[in-house]
Structure formats: C-alpha cells, structure tokens
Amino acid sequence: MENFKTNKLKLLAFGLVAERMNLSSIEIEDIYTVNELQEWIVRAYPQLKNVKYSIAINRKIVKADSAIPWGAEIALLPPFSGG
Amino acid sequence: MENFKTNKLKLLAFGLVAERMNLSSIEIEDIYTVNELQEWIVRAYPQLKNVKYSIAINRKIVKADSAIPWGAEIALLPPFSGG
Amino acid sequence: MHKPKNIFVYGPITPDKIAEIIAHHNDKTNIGAHSIFLGQVRADRINNKTVTAIEYTAYEEMAIQSAYEIREGAFEKYELICLHIYHSLGIVKAGEISLFVFTSSKHRKHAIDACEEIVEKIKNQLPVWGKEIFEDNDSVWKVNVD
C-alpha cells in the first residue's frame, strides 16, 4: 500500500566530498527537505564540516529551503574545476 | 655629381589599383611630395579616378601632405581584405 | 532543436581529433569563421611539487544536461552555424588538452563572442572536477582561479 512505501533517495557524492565521505553513492531514506538533508549530513558525516559544496536535486542545483521530491537523485557538488 | 642624379622611385600597385593600372610595379622620377604624386597619378592614370586607395611610403601609410624621401618605395593600397 | 549530446572523451583530446573536427567543416561553405578554445593541463608547482597530470571526474548526466543548456543558449543568442564541446574524463597529462570548444559562424564576431561565453559557462556550470596529481602520486583537488 502506497503509504507504507519507503521514500528511497539516491545520494551521490563527487570530488572532495566523495573523498571525505569515502563513497560516491549511498541510498538514504525519508528525507523531504534540503534542511533535513543538511542536518542528517552534519550528524552522519562530521568530516564534511569544513567542506564547501552545493546540492543538486534531480540534476538541478537547489537552495537550502527546497523540498526534495519522493525518490529524488541528490548530489553533493564541491566547487567545479573542469576545463 | 650628386645634384645631377635622378630621383628614381619605385611605385608598387596592388589589388584593384594594380588591375586598373594594368601593372604591379613601375619606376617613376623626381616626385617629392604625396601631393605631387597624386597630381601625377590623376594625369597618368585617369582610370583610377573612382578607386579608393591609401599611399604607403617605405612601407608606412602616409598622409597627403607628406614628403617623399629620395629613392623611396611608394605603394598604392586599396582597402585591405585579408583574413 | 538539438538533442543532448555526450561531451566526454576518455583521456586527452588529441591534436588529430581537433584536426578531424576542423576538416569536417570543409563542406560547410557558409562558414567564414571558427573560434576555438583549448584548455591544456599545466605542470603547476604547488607546495614544492609539480603537477604531472589531472584526473577528471564528472557528474556525467548533469554535465551533459548543463552542456545542452549552454549549447541551446548559445544558438539562441548568437548566429552560430556549428558548435562542438568536448571535455576529458580520466587522466590527462601535463601538456595535453582537456577541453575543446569550437564555434563557427558566417562572420567572426558571433563565433568569437560565443566561444568565450561558452568557455566561461563550462568552467562555472559544468559539474566536473579535476584532481591534480603530483610526481609522488600525492594529489590535490583543483581550484579554478582563471
């Protein structure tokens, strides 16, 4: 039944963030806002404390007060350095 | 003796000017200013009447009131269209 | 108008590949000007160590989408006939080329202005990361300053 399904989210990490988290992808559950996500990251990954990154949801960079859609792909993006 | 020597000048023509004059190089004599040169061209090459060109003396573009040094290389340069 | 295209190549972008792309425009005789930007890996000295290579990683799906938006924006703003973007992934050694932007237009202004703007956007908007690798295999995450 729909309301017992878990909201599974894919969290991707890149660059320095991935290096500090020691992973590039993890599945997380039941997070509905970027604020909630940030609080969870602070608890789960204290090693990211001084690391700068933006957050993308479904491949678009979002602000801190954004909602996170059900089943979204979330990505933690340190400053870009391509080129 | 120096004062009996002729002032021989090389006149080069390019692009449309060369086409209209039907030559790319000619030797001319005893012309000492750009004004004199222009008067001579009007008489000798009436077919240049409506043709636009700059004048270079010794490979530098000059103004109408410039002097022409003894033995100079003069060039008639229509608008550039390189590239 | 256009579809998202993969912009990534593994390893360096070779001069031969660049020549091939240029030659490919030989039959587009409405083109009068090409503007090209090439990013080359520098052997920078950082903390008394020399960079020997950069290893590039990307959030590929997002980067391809970003590149698509940059591309569409450029075609809307400039009178471009062609536009090609290639970026390296993986190891690119110092002296090798990791970014190729190629714009073509009838007159030069559009190609030149578009190329410059696209390079700027690629540096700012494309989720790509470079890790500078030193002689001793130590490494540091690249910070874009230019």
Added chain:
Amino acid sequence: MHKPKNIFVYGPITPDKIAEIIAHHNDKTNIGAHSIFLGQVRADRINNKTVTAIEYTAYEEMAIQSAYEIREGAFEKYELICLHIYHSLGIVKAGEISLFVFTSSKHRKHAIDACEEIVEKIKNQLPVWGKEIFEDNDSVWKVNVD
C-alpha cells in the same frame, strides 16, 4: 625581442598543419589555454554567382612588418606564452582555411583577448587583398564587412 617572421603560406592552411602546431605546444607545460581563430573561405552568392575560391595577394614586405608590430604589441599588452599567425597567399577554395591565429597563455583571459584583438588588427592593418573567383572564372575584389 622577436624578429619579423614570414606569416605567408601558399594555398590553404590545412587542418593537419593546425594539428601539428597545436601538438608542438605539448612540451610547454606552463600553458593552460590556447585561443585559435580560423578564417574560412565562404561560397558567397554575389550577383547570382557563387564564389568558388579566393585568390590572395599581399604587399608581403609591408605585411610581414605589420604582423611583426601586431605581434610585439600583443606580447607587450598580454601575458602571452606563444603567438602564431599564418595567412594564405594564392588560391584558397571555398571551405578551406586562409587565416590562422593562435595565442597561448597561462590563464584563458589573456589568450582569448589577445587572439580577438590580433584578428581585428590583421583584418584592418595587413596589406592583403582577396579576389573572389566565381564558377565562370569571373572575379570581384573582396570587401571586408565583418
């Protein structure tokens, strides 16, 4: 600092030649950015006839001196590591390349700005003339508008 160099090549500037010049900078590992401009001959329609080629002539001695001054000015104004200028003489067919400007610098801004300025100066200051040749061998002197 530098000496006047011949900038002229007979016939088109080939993609292979361009690749060779790019590859030649592989050992200059202080370079981070190359900016390239290529002028390509267009098959313009003029009075219902199609341009098939441009025949270039130049006041070579003056053009080489002008190119030298443009080059010295660019090295003074911009932090350039390398600068190459090539222009075709003789016949260059539609779709082929007649002008190649290549600038290299540590960071991209200098290479990009210098390349654009040099192309502008080449078009305005170099005594070079193009004659546009049509299918029927009729011709017209080119007028630069771009």
